[in-house]
Amino acid sequence: MSSADVSVSFASPVVDDFIEKGVHRFEETLDVGTCGDLLADLKVDRAWGSDLFLEEEAFLADPQYRGVNPRAGRNLLERFADRLTFIEQAPQIVAGLTDVLGHGYRILDRKVVCGVPDSAMPGWLKTRIAGNPVNNLGPYVRPQYRDVTYFYGIDFHQDLIDFKGREADFLTLYVYLSRVGPDDAPLYLLEGSHHLGAAVFPHDLQRTDPENWRYRSGDHAIDCRQALLLGEAGSVYMWHACTLHGTQPGAADQERISLRYLFERAPGAEAGMDRINARLIGPLELYDTRSDLDAEGAARIKANSVNEA
Template sequence: MASLTETFIEDGFADLGVLMPEEACRELMQAVRASRNFGPDIFLDQATFEANPQYRGTNPMPGRNLFEALSPKSDFILAEPRLKSALSELLGADYTVLDQKLVCGVPDRWLPDWLKPRIIGNPVNNLGPYIRPAYRDITYFYGIDFHQDIIDWKSRYSDLITVYVYIHPVTAGDAPLYVLPRSHKLGACMFPHDLTKQSDGRWLYRNGTGGEMPLDERMLVGETGYVACWHACTLHGTMPVSSDAERFSARFLISRGQAAQAGLDAVNASIPYPLSLEDTRRDLGAAGEARIKGNIITGRPVAER
């Protein structure tokens, strides 16, 4: 059986299965739902948004992070022994948690009528700019095109991985993650990515510097407590929620520590392309607003606005 490091070398992704206890996930979900009335009321009205549009600084941050505020109910995830062992293998025993937060996939019925024309078909629909400030302690999204998590770490070497946890069952209609295993092999690439759906259902991926490869798509559905992790250069995304219910998950970005050896070193040594970027994306304007329309994962071609 392949080690986790060997799996990451080959796929840049690992399905860890159901690791988290169902009862602890259920209690966490109860606490999340008790924090506010989830629905249309979390959004700003059009006049308030347009009076002072803020496209940056609307994600959870220290002091405004529901996952951290719910400690100790939320502590069980990073304390799970099998997850800790996996992280120690890949990142060294002194790994560092860079970011931890709750993520909410928003169903269509929540969206205000004024907002829909602005966001339908955008490559990245992080809804933070349109959420009332009191509720920006969670990341809310409505579909995100295939991307790498190095997108948020300009000029940083890919010394981190993502851990994603479903804290309730996620089916095909609940905006599950879609991952393209092996895509990390082409290194760090600017967003949006050059992906073309082929007649056999696979994606042809080109990195812009001569590398290209066909990739299979994997949809991550799972029961309560399901965990997956992937490399900072692994492509992944989500469709918008197609059911009537929101989808909640916990997401972590965790970096290599100072240990002398870590499995991620071997993973990165196997990649013959750059693992950092000076510029990570071309889809945003000067204020952080979307300037590109289109979404590859949903079949809409990407074009400049």
């Protein structure tokens, strides 16, 4: 199925979810068996334990903080491109994406994301990154394994964080390939947080009770309900580029391997995104998206809200 076969419904429940909460959960999950087969084949490629990481001395000899994420030509998912139609052509996903992004939407990025469990983390690395807001482990991973993004938790952020000067007119689609329970580094997401538009990371967040956060940006403050994105294999979520979300370090013994897509609208396409973004009260883009890094790209602050969730 292609987006051209689907009628655009700018008044759809998917668009309503984006307007109200900045996130949509697909009721219909993907085939569990197909997810399991893909996951098994992705896993064959390497041992997902402590062997992923450089020795401390090797890291310290030449720390590299930039250019350590998957990119064209170094992306594990490229080898599995012909196995992804059950996701990319699933009728409910094509219809949902078409509602939000209009006809002709495109894949901006797709990659494997691994939530690294505590058992795989070398002691020196845990000590080094303790309390950092963004624990993307790319700098510490052996170069041959940098075709996947590895996290040991990441504080609440917007996916716009990686797109200086770009309008927040794209979305993230996340596919759980295995069951994700509370210990499997599930995504935490703040519903409605996109209403304040693009904001510089780290964000001004105060937990008000076990389920809610006060979020301030610019002259505005709103209350956001915290949602925990749990689910069986085949669960699919998508969210707005300004929706705050994050993960805690994985507490289970097993890695959590998921697929992360970014989708963008075709230039000039009419899309539900126009209605969604018309309701935002903050800016749609930022020149500087983060203030947590030094000139080399290393963390220069210690702070983390999602670990209080």
